[in-house]
Structure formats: C-alpha cells, structure tokens
Amino acid sequence: MELVYILDILGTLAFAISGALVASDQKLDLFGVIIIAFVTAVGGGMLRDVLINAHPINWIGDLNYLYVIFIAVLLTFLFKSKILPLSKTLFLFDTVGISVFTLLGLQKGLNFDLHPLIALIMGMISAVFGGVLRDVLTNKIPLIFEKEIYASACLAGGITYLLLKKTPITDNLNFIVSASVIITIRLIAVKFNLELPKVKDDIFGK
Amino acid sequence: MELVYILDILGTLAFAISGALVASDQKLDLFGVIIIAFVTAVGGGMLRDVLINAHPINWIGDLNYLYVIFIAVLLTFLFKSKILPLSKTLFLFDTVGISVFTLLGLQKGLNFDLHPLIALIMGMISAVFGGVLRDVLTNKIPLIFEKEIYASACLAGGITYLLLKKTPITDNLNFIVSASVIITIRLIAVKFNLELPKVKDDIFGK
Amino acid sequence: MELVYILDILGTLAFAISGALVASDQKLDLFGVIIIAFVTAVGGGMLRDVLINAHPINWIGDLNYLYVIFIAVLLTFLFKSKILPLSKTLFLFDTVGISVFTLLGLQKGLNFDLHPLIALIMGMISAVFGGVLRDVLTNKIPLIFEKEIYASACLAGGITYLLLKKTPITDNLNFIVSASVIITIRLIAVKFNLELPKVKDDIFGK
Numbered sequence: 001m002e003l004v005y006i007l008d009i010l011g012t013l014a015f016a017i018s019g020a021l022v023a024s025d026q027k028l029d030l031f032g033v034i035i036i037a038f039v040t041a042v043g044g045g046m047l048r049d050v051l052i053n054a055h056p057i058n059w060i061g062d063l064n065y066l067y068v069i070f071i072a073v074l075l076t077f078l079f080k081s082k083i084l085p086l087s088k089t090l091f092l093f094d095t096v097g098i099s100v101f102t103l104l105g106l107q108k109g110l111n112f113d114l115h116p117l118i119a120l121i122m123g124m125i126s127a128v129f130g131g132v133l134r135d136v137l138t139n140k141i142p143l144i145f146e147k148e149i150y151a152s153a154c155l156a157g158g159i160t161y162l163l164l165k166k167t168p169i170t171d172n173l174n175f176i177v178s179a180s181v182i183i184t185i186r187l188i189a190v191k192f193n194l195e196l197p198k199v200k201d202d203i204f205g206k
Numbered sequence: 207m208e209l210v211y212i213l214d215i216l217g218t219l220a221f222a223i224s225g226a227l228v229a230s231d232q233k234l235d236l237f238g239v240i241i242i243a244f245v246t247a248v249g250g251g252m253l254r255d256v257l258i259n260a261h262p263i264n265w266i267g268d269l270n271y272l273y274v275i276f277i278a279v280l281l282t283f284l285f286k287s288k289i290l291p292l293s294k295t296l297f298l299f300d301t302v303g304i305s306v307f308t309l310l311g312l313q314k315g316l317n318f319d320l321h322p323l324i325a326l327i328m329g330m331i332s333a334v335f336g337g338v339l340r341d342v343l344t345n346k347i348p349l350i351f352e353k354e355i356y357a358s359a360c361l362a363g364g365i366t367y368l369l370l371k372k373t374p375i376t377d378n379l380n381f382i383v384s385a386s387v388i389i390t391i392r393l394i395a396v397k398f399n400l401e402l403p404k405v406k407d408d409i410f411g412k
Numbered sequence: 413m414e415l416v417y418i419l420d421i422l423g424t425l426a427f428a429i430s431g432a433l434v435a436s437d438q439k440l441d442l443f444g445v446i447i448i449a450f451v452t453a454v455g456g457g458m459l460r461d462v463l464i465n466a467h468p469i470n471w472i473g474d475l476n477y478l479y480v481i482f483i484a485v486l487l488t489f490l491f492k493s494k495i496l497p498l499s500k501t502l503f504l505f506d507t508v509g510i511s512v513f514t515l516l517g518l519q520k521g522l523n524f525d526l527h528p529l530i531a532l533i534m535g536m537i538s539a540v541f542g543g544v545l546r547d548v549l550t551n552k553i554p555l556i557f558e559k560e561i562y563a564s565a566c567l568a569g570g571i572t573y574l575l576l577k578k579t580p581i582t583d584n585l586n587f588i589v590s591a592s593v594i595i596t597i598r599l600i601a602v603k604f605n606l607e608l609p610k611v612k613d614d615i616f617g618k
Contacts, residue, residue: 257472
C-alpha cells in the first residue's frame with residue numbers, strides 16, 4: 001500500500017522532529033540531537049525487529065528512514081522558532097504516525113506467524129517504544145508510564161484490526177477503520193485530558 | 207522437568223508482582239505498571255535469548271509468561287493492600303525464581319554449545335537483568351549495583367552446577383543442590399545484611 | 413591484522429578501566445563495577461552485532477574480551493590510587509581504542525554487505541555506545557550527548573576510510589591514516605576544549 005508507506009514516512013518525520021525538539025531543550029549537542037531524533041523515530045520498530053528476528057531491521061533495510069531523520073534534525077536545527085508554532089500540525093502527524101506504526105507492526109507480527117496477542121504487543125512496541133527510549137536516554141521516567149493514554153489508543157486500534165480481520169471486509173478498509181480508532185481515541189483523550197487509573201489505591205479503598 | 211517449569215512460572219509471578227509494586231509506588235498508570243511488571247519478569251530471559259540468538263525468545267515462544275504477568279498485575283491492582291503483608295511469601299517466591307532462572311539460563315547456554323563461562327553469565331543475566339531493566343525504566347540506579355549480594359548467590363549456584371556436572375550425580379539432583387546453594391546464600395545474606403566490598407579504597411588504604 | 417587485534421584489546425582494557433573508575437566513584441559494589449566495566453568495554457560492539465545479526469556476538473565469540481575486562485576490574489580494585497595518576501596514559505589508550513573500534517565496526521558492516529552509510533553508523537555505534545550504556549545504567553544523561561566531540565572524530569575517520577577505500581592505497585595504510593584522523597581530531601578537540609554547536613538558537617537568532 002503506497003499510501004501507508006507515505007504515512008509511515010510522515011510519522012517517522014513527526015517522531016524525529018519531536019525527538020529533536022526534546023533533545024534540543026535538554027541542551028544536547030548536535031550529535032546528541034541526532035541520536036535522540038533517531039531512537040525516537042525508529043527505536044520502536046528496531047526493538048520489534050530484533051525481538052522477532054526480522055533482519056535486516058527497519059532502518060538497516062530501508063535507508064529512507066535515515067534520510068527522513070536527517071531532514072528532521074536539519075529542519076529543527078535551522079527553523080526551531082518556526083517549528084514550535086506548528087505544534088498542532090506536528091501533533092497530527094505524530095498521531096497519524098502512531099496509528100500507522102501500530103498497525104504496520106501488528107501486520108509484521110502476523111506475517112511472521114506470531115500469535116495474535118504477540119503481534120498486538122509488537123504493534124504497540126513499534127508505536128510507543130521510540131518514546132520510551134528517548135526518555136530513558138534523556139534520563140527521565142518514560143512519559144508514557146505516567147499519563148499518556150495513547151498506549152490504550154494503540155491497543156484499542158490493534159484489537160479492532162484483529163477483530164475485523166475475521167470479517168469479510170478488505171484489509172485496506174480494516175487498516176483505515178482501525179487507524180481511525182487510534183486517532184479518534186487519542187484526539188479525544190488529549191482534548192478532555194483523560195488519564196488511565198493509577199494503582200495508588202485498591203478496590204478496598206486503602 | 208515438570209517441577210522446574212512450575213517453579214519458573216512461580217518465579218515469574220513473583221518477579222512480575224514485585225515489578226508491579228515498584229511501578230505502582232512510582233505512581234505510574236496502569237499501562238506503565240504492566241510494562242514494568244513485564245520487563246521485571248521476562249527482561250532477563252529476553253536479553254539472554256537475543257544475545258545468544260535463541261528465537262523465538264522466551265515470552266514469544268511461550269504465552270504462559272504473558273498470562274502470568276497479566277494475572278500478577280491484576281492481583282496487584284485489585285489487592286495491593288492485601289499483597290503487601292505477604293512480602294515474606296513473595297520474597298520466598300522471588301528467591302526460588304532467581305535460583306531457577308539462573309540454572310535454566312545456564313542450561314540453555316550449555317545447550318547452545320556456549321563456553322561454560324558464557325553460559326554462567328547467561329544464567330546470571332537471566333536472573334538479574336529483569337531487575338536492572340526495571341530500575342533503568344523507573345530512572346533509578348539499578349539496585350543490584352549498590353547493595354544486593356544476590357548476583358553473588360547466582361554466581362555461586364551456577365559454579366556449583368558446572369562443577370557437579372563433571373561428577374556422576376544426575377542432572378535433577380545437581381539442579382536441586384545448586385538451587386539450594388543460591389537460595390541459602392540469599393537467605394543468609396538478607397538475614398545478616400551482608401554486602402559486597404566497594405572499590406572506595408584500594409589495598410593501599412587510600 | 414595482528415596489530416589491530418592488539419590495539420582492539422588495549423582499547424577494550426582502557427574502556428573497561430574507565431567504566432570501572434566511573435562505577436567505583438558511584439559507590440557501586442564489586443558486581444556493579446564488573447557490569448559497568450563490561451558494558452563500557454563491549455556494549456558498543458554487542459549492540460552492533462545484535463543489530464546486524466552477527467552471531468556469535470563479540471564477547472560470546474571471543475573470550476579474550478571477558479578476560480581483559482576481569483583484569484581491568486582487578487587492577488582498578490587493587491590499584492585505584494595508582495591508576496588515577498595514569499589518566500593521560502589511559503586517555504591515550506582510550507583514544508586509540510575509539511579509533512580502532514570505529515574502523516573495525518565499519519569494516520564488519522561492510523563485510524556484512526551493508527550500505528556504506530549503515531556501515532559508518534555501525535562503526536560509530538561500536539565506538540560510542542558502550543559509554544552511552546554506562547551512563548544510562550549509572551543514571552546520567554549520556555556524556556557524549558552533551559559536550560564530547562569525539563563522535564564527530566569517529567565520523568570524520570569513518571568517512572576518510574570510506575573515501576580512501578575507493579583509491580588504490582592498501583587497506584592497512586587506509587586503516588592507519590583513518591585511525592590517525594580520529595586520534596588527531598580527538599586530541600585537538602580535548603586540547604582546545606572544542607564543542608559542537610547546540611540547537612538553543614536557530615539561524616534567526618531566536
């Protein structure tokens with residue numbers, strides 16, 4: 001699917017820019033910014049491919065990922081003050097990227113004959129682990145562990161995809177519907193500032 | 207060995223609960239708790255399998271690990287106030303888990319025709335790296351680097367296993383003896399609050 | 413090339429001692445010091461080999477790496493007060509190690525038929541990722557992201573190697589010239605306290 005590849009690349013661009021912005025706020029040097037942009041953008045898919053033994057792994061098998069990351073760092077380096085006001089556009093790219101990463105990761109898992117549950121996890125790793133690595137390398141508790149609901153959005157979208165796969169609808173339509181589920185949940189969650197429950201208290205209220 | 211598999215699963219349960227407890231103390235959300243429970247429980251075996259190229263890796267090849275982790279998180283989420291008083295029971299499961307993880311990891315290394323020294327390291331990685339990953343992801347210096355003597359217990363048990371392997375005793379008996387070495391050392395170390403020496407000073411007392 | 417192997421081992425020794433010194437400053441116990449020395453010394457090559465699927469990975473395929481790391485920890489443990497005044501010697505070993513790690517990693521990438529750009533990245537991962545892992549495990553923002561110019565030195569040396577490979581000069585001479593580029597840039601950078609630019613401001617001066 002050509003369109004999916006373009007969305008994958010746009011998502012990679014958004015992830016890389018978000019990584020570069022975080023890194024530059026931390027006063028890392030140019031090399032540090034490139035590494036953080038890199039792990040943010042391709043870290044999730046890289047971990048997935050290492051875990052399922054899919055060689056060559058994502059960015060080794062397709063150089064376009066690297067080129068997009070270099071472009072992202074260059075844009076951030078040159079136009080940081082122009083990019084920041086675009087945060088809504090970036091957020092949209094990022095949300096589309098997450099949905100595409102989740103579903104492509106899930107599909108790759110299924111293509112490797114993994115159990116649907118494992119494939120679902122691979123989809124989620126693809127979508128969220130780049131951000132986790134970014135936060136570990138910049139020495140913060142991963143954001144996603146604290147208040148981001150977007151892992152749940154990926155989960156819901158992935159489950160939708162697996163369920164619809166058992167129906168007669170085409171794979172392309174399934175992809176679009178499931179991606180819409182992820183995008184919709186994330187947009188609603190951010191708009192209404194939703195959070196997942198914490199394990200502070202148990203059902204006995206203690 | 208059926209019994210070893212049951213102990214492996216019980217150890218995984220204990221590791222996952224300990225991870226979930228740490229994560230919930232850090233006020234992570236449900237998703238964060240699941241991830242931390244997951245890496246604590248299967249992170250060591252996962253790293254071992256990636257390093258020795260043993261695919262499918264542990265939790266991809268056997269779904270029971272995932273199920274046990276989900277149960278552990280559910281138990282922690284629902285009954286946290288009831289679980290905390292069970293810390294001695296959990297500590298026992300955890301200690302048994304460490305001994306079983308060490309010896310199973312070592313055996314797997316030997317089955318992959320690795321040098322005994324490498325196999326020994328694989329056993330230790332299996333036992334301790336889940337905790338290291340848990341600490342890295344929750345942004346702490348890994349506990350084991352600072353005062354836990356249990357890596358030494360794993361080392362002693364692993365060496366025992368390798369030495370007894372050269373004698374005529376059966377592999378099952380060897381497993382039991384070596385596991386007992388690990389469990390005994392850990393219990394004694396915790397009881398008497400033993401620590402490994404630090405490299406603050408050298409033999410010249412400076 | 414015999415000489416390159418000796419330099420590789422000397423570089424590993426220097427990396428392991430530097431890791432052990434950092435770890436002992438953090439008051440880690442003996443086990444923690446061994447782990448930090450280990451990841452500092454072989455972490456970069458280990459990551460490279462996992463990513464390009466080169467099994468057995470570096471320290472599993474050649475036990476000498478482990479022996480050198482044990483010797484480094486022993487030396488640090490016994491003679492810490494005697495080693496510290498040798499920091500210039502260590503720095504020299506370390507710089508030679510970086511140059512050799514970069515070029516050996518690059519060559520390995522080329523031998524695996526990777527694109528030269530990917531091979532170049534593999535060279536850099538080999539040289540710098542041990543230090544990154546050391547810093548992540550000791551809970552610091554990786555030093556190299558903040559002010560070390562030595563990644564740039566590795567990059568320059570790697571590009572030199574790739575360019576000279578297209579000329580008729582022998583591979584040995586190419587190795588020596590490219591390593592000299594890395595060593596020279598690093599020595600000059602440290603001497604004049606050079607830094608890479610940061611992304612604080614953009615070209616519009618904001």
